[in-house]
Amino acid sequence: MPSSPILLTMGDACGIGPEIAVAAWAKDRGTDLRLVGDVGVYRRALRFMGLDLPVALLARSDDIAPPDCLPVWQPPGLPAGLLAQPLGRVSAGAGAAAARCIVAAVHEQQAGRSRALVTAPIHKEALHAGGVDHPGHTELLQALCADAQGQLPPVRMMLANDELRVVLVTIHVSLRQAVDQITAGRVLQTLRIADAALKRAGIAAPRIAIAGLNPHAGEGGLFGDEEIQHIAPAIAQARTLGIDAHGPFAPDTVFMRARHAPPAHPGEFDVVVAMTHDQGLIPVKYLGVEQGVNVTLGLPLVRTSPDHGTAFDIAGTGRADPASMAAAIRMARAMSA
Numbered sequence: 001m002p003s004s005p006i007l008l009t010m011g012d013a014c015g016i017g018p019e020i021a022v023a024a025w026a027k028d029r030g031t032d033l034r035l036v037g038d039v040g041v042y043r044r045a046l047r048f049m050g051l052d053l054p055v056a057l058l059a060r061s062d063d064i065a066p067p068d069c070l071p072v073w074q075p076p077g078l079p080a081g082l083l084a085q086p087l088g089r090v091s092a093g094a095g096a097a098a099a100r101c102i103v104a105a106v107h108e109q110q111a112g113r114s115r116a117l118v119t120a121p122i123h124k125e126a127l128h129a130g131g132v133d134h135p136g137h138t139e140l141l142q143a144l145c146a147d148a149q150g151q152l153p154p155v156r157m158m159l160a161n162d163e164l165r166v167v168l169v170t171i172h173v174s175l176r177q178a179v180d181q182i183t184a185g186r187v188l189q190t191l192r193i194a195d196a197a198l199k200r201a202g203i204a205a206p207r208i209a210i211a212g213l214n215p216h217a218g219e220g221g222l223f224g225d226e227e228i229q230h231i232a233p234a235i236a237q238a239r240t241l242g243i244d245a246h247g248p249f250a251p252d253t254v255f256m257r258a259r260h261a262p263p264a265h266p267g268e269f270d271v272v273v274a275m276t277h278d279q280g281l282i283p284v285k286y287l288g289v290e291q292g293v294n295v296t297l298g299l300p301l302v303r304t305s306p307d308h309g310t311a312f313d314i315a316g317t318g319r320a321d322p323a324s325m326a327a328a329i330r331m332a333r334a335m336s337a
Helices: 017-028 039-048 092-110 124-129 137-144 175-181 184-200 215-221 226-240 251-258 277-286 323-336
Strands: 006-009 033-036 055-058 070-073 116-119 156-160 165-168 207-211 244-249 271-274 293-297 303-306
Touching: 006 017, 006 092, 006 323, 017 033, 017 039, 017 070, 017 323, 033 092, 039 055, 039 070, 092 116, 092 124, 092 137, 116 323, 137 293, 137 303, 156 184, 156 277, 165 184, 165 277, 184 207, 184 226, 184 244, 184 271, 184 293, 207 226, 207 251, 215 226, 215 244, 215 251, 226 244, 244 251, 251 271, 271 277, 293 323, 303 323
Parallel strands: 006 033, 006 116, 033 070, 055 070, 116 303, 165 271, 207 244, 207 271
Antiparallel strands: 156 165, 156 293, 293 303
């Protein structure tokens, strides 16, 4: 196992992020895991989850904690008074602290002291209140990974569980805007990013299915011509680059074909490229949000996260389910091995 650790960021201290982080660590006990955030918040999270564990405050993110001690690295510059912020509420301090943990963890990875990043959920409103200009994880991570000329890396969202992987061409825009964003260039870029990411994860020759945009993938132009004008040409160009891309397929059946549920139903494909947010995420989430993992593809680092939000309504109750966080840790290990 690589010596550099996987860093788990705290997320929003007023949500369930710290709780699922400590619960996932307690079940895993992996020596490659370090929690990034406020030590007091993590101690409180242990109490909420009914865990009686000592906490080791690390001087460096790659230090090794004593056995059976929760390993916490508290980066410099965290806002004070996080424990005084009301649980389940938007807090500027919690938003600023969440961002500080992400920034610090990325810097550790860029310095070679970490091999992967697993991020607990943040709250976009709290992030904004905390003075962060970026609306979410993806945009903040892009900015932190910009090149010397300030060019942002092109990124895509992949949602995955044990049965299905989906990569999105468009993400958080209106459906009307998403249709306008579906161009041959953007689809081809998505195929290249997906192919490279799966190869890094150990799939030597990824089989990629591409969903059409329109019903029945346009039915030869009867229900729209995006497949003819943009999607099919991108697939053809991808195949000339050695990418094993297939489609476009009817969106209402391609996810069933790709679903890997052996022995009765081995998947025909390793990943589906979907055109829009809901087209791609509904099938994955239907199979179980608790096992879903969000992966940001295209970054020069490995980043995964649970497939849910801050769950303000249950923060502090001890009812938070760490299953998706545990799945995100497993995915981070696989992608950084």
